[in-house]
Amino acid sequence: MLLRNIDQKLGLFNGTILLCRRSYQNLIDAENLTRQFDGTKVFLPRVPLKTIEIFGLPF
DSSP states (O other): OOOSOOBGGGTBSTTOOEEEEEEOSSEEEEEEOSSTTTTOEEEEEOOOOOOOGGGOOOO
16 A cells, blocks of 8 residues: 555555566556556655654654
8 A cells, every 4th residue: 555645646655555567676566456557567666764863763
């Protein structure tokens, strides 16, 4: 399941169900499984999640 809005025109928004075909160092090869975009192959880039440590988040 996609956790970020990436490209709404291609159906890549929060909650989109994807099937991961291959995983590379900086890329994921996936297939969109939602109704309107069923079977569409997409390539998702690595999106780094960075936080500032002063907030004391547990992750």
